[in-house]
Structures are given as C-alpha cells and as structure tokens.
Amino acid sequence: MVHSIKKVVILGSTGSIGRQTLEVVRSLPDHFKVLGLAGGANVNLLKEQAGEFRPEYIYCRDCHKESACNSRFIPMEEMAALPEADVIVVATPGGAGLQPVLAAAKAGKVVALANKESLVSAGEIVTGIVRENKAKLLPVDSEHSAIWQCLSGEVTPPSRIILTASGGPFRSLTKNEIDKVTPEQALKHPSWKMGLKVTIDSASLMNKGLEIIEARWLFDMHIQNIQVVIHPQSIIHSMVEFADGSLKAQLSRPDMRFPIQYALTYPERVVNHTLPRLNWAEVGKLDFEIPDMTRFPCLGLAISAGEEGKTFPAALCAADEVAVDLFLKGKISFGQIPELIAKVLDAHQPVSKPDIDDILAADAWARQKVTELAGNF
C-alpha cells in the first residue's frame, strides 16, 4: 500500500511517552518525519533527540532559545497548531498539557492524546472545541486506546465500559501499610515504566479515577456506566460491553508503543517487528478483582468529582498534582494524598458550566489550597 509520510510533533519528547513515541518513529522510518520536539528540564536529552531527528521546530522550557540546537525555537502552543503537522502527540503531563491541547484542537489538528488531565479538568470545553474545529482526539492512554479499538466498527453505543487497572504495587497491603509507604516503594509499578506523577497516581488508584473521567468525555458515557476491574497482569487493556451482554476486549503485552503506534498510523495498522508478541504459555492465567475504595480512597474521590462535574474535576486534578509532588519531596505521607484532596474538594466553591477562565481559576485555587493545608499537617 502506498502511504504518505506523516509529520509528527511530540510535546514531552524527553519523557516516558515521548521517548517511546520516538522509538516507534525510529522503527518505522518510512512512515514518519519528526517536525517538532518539546521538553522541559532534560535539556541534554532534548538536544540529543534534536541531533538524531533534526526537527524543524523545538521548544525547551528550561533552556535559552539560542542554546537548544539548530531548530527554530517556538512556544508549545504554536507547535501544537503548526499547519504542516499531521499529528500532534501531547505527552506533557498534568496541567501543563491543557493549553497545547486547546491550541491543537482550535487549529483542527489530529491530536494523539496521552495527557489525561486536560480532559479531566476541562473535558466539556476541550471536546466542544474539537467538534467545532473538526479536530480529532485519538487516545494514547492504553485503556482508552483499547476502548477505542473495541468500539471500531460498532454502530450502537456500548452499555458499559470496563477499565482495567493493574492495582499498583500496594494491591495486597492493608490500609495502615498503604498510608505509610515511601516514594521509592510507590514508584515501583508492577507492569509499566512511566513518568513519576502517573506512577504515583497508579499506586493510589487516582490514575483509574482520572481515567474514568477521561473515558466519560472521550466516549460520551455516563460515569455510572464506567466501571473498574483490577487485572494485575495488565494484558487486557480494557473492555466494552454491549446491549446484548457481549464483551469485547483489547489485549497485548503491557507496552505503550502499541497504543502510541495505533494513534500514529490510524486508521492503518502497520507491521512493526520491534513490538513484542503475547506468549500464551508465559501468560498462563488472567486474574480479576474488584477495587477496594476504602484502602484506595482516591478512586472514590475522583468518581465523586466526576459525577459532580462543574469545576470539581479541575480542583481534583490540580490538588492531586500538588499532593503527589509534596509526597515525592517527602513532605507528606502517601495516606495524606487523599486526605488533602478530600479537604480541597470539601472547601471548593464550584462554578457551574465553567468556561476556561473558571477552570484555570479552580486549578490555581486548588493548588494554593492544598499547599496551605499541607503546611498545617
């Protein structure tokens, strides 16, 4: 089949998703050209990537314009809207991902979306701008890529989405034990190698809560029809149930290059011999459990914020981002992450039908509130 070479922009190229995106690009040189790269603090890696992939455009948060490399230095929002770009990979984490997603959506781009917080905080606004400008949101998050793939070819909406969760490293610990774990323990994810923030969110099950809200916007489902099942092997990436009770699931080895490649080559599927195949003899069996919201209160907090809507999800996201950072810096315990978020949500004065300024104000308020509350601990 004849295919054109897609020009790809990668925001967050020095992170876990960014590096794996570049691995996919490297393994399929006839399919992609890197048009732009953006990173934060890891200036040396960004320079190395720029040397190898020779992007026309670059952005680096922590370096001076002239020191990055030979590429043209432009802001991330401008890079996300480049007219010649075929696909924009947004893998900048947390609140830093929102403005690039909005810029790409306003420019009608195809967005391979790894950043989940933008949809959690401002799902209605982002999906509205996507629709108005005929942009496309292609999920990279493994669970949402799985659901997207399961829905392919279906003409009736699903009755239920079942998100799988690894359960994280503390799946079998008691509440008391979980509350006291160290950052080092929490960063040992059993099945995925990811950035710091999403790894801590996985350990607290906040990640699954954020993913419920993300799925709500991506697939236009009520939160009550999105459920979570613990599946420690992380081989089934999620499932969809239809009106007739039939279920579809998507499976692969836990390797983010699968959903990244699918989003980049969509609607085609492309042979890539560097991607690992499932060995059923090695897999042996697949296990499932129901999540325990008493031991993992972050999941319940996210579901409540998602059901309440308004500016609650934006406050949840921002509070979580700051709380995770405080935990990683040793300033609060793991058990204090949900405690702080619950207090922030209790104190939040929500705005109904928020516009983007309301979302940004809720985000700023929650960041300040959580810092203030943590100071009292």
Ligand SMILES: NC(=O)C1=CN([C@@H]2O[C@H](COP(=O)(O)OP(=O)(O)OC[C@H]3O[C@@H](n4cnc5c(N)ncnc54)[C@H](OP(=O)(O)O)[C@@H]3O)[C@@H](O)[C@H]2O)C=CC1
């Ligand atoms: N990792 C994974 O497997 C998965 C991740 N996701 C989501 O994808 C997103 C990225 O995750 P992940 O790759 O793990 O994160 P990482 O922390 O590994 O990488 C983050 C990237 O963003 C850059 N960055 C951070 N802050 C800024 C900023 N303010 N301005 C510009 N660049 C910035 C970092 O630059 P630098 O390193 O140079 O500082 C780095 O390139 C998150 O939203 C996460 O939830 C979703 C599913 C799976």
Ligand SMILES: CC(=O)[C@@H](O)[C@H](O)COP(=O)(O)O
């Ligand atoms: C790899 C990916 O997409 C993550 O969202 C991952 O699923 C996190 O693992 P948990 O299932 O432990 O949250």
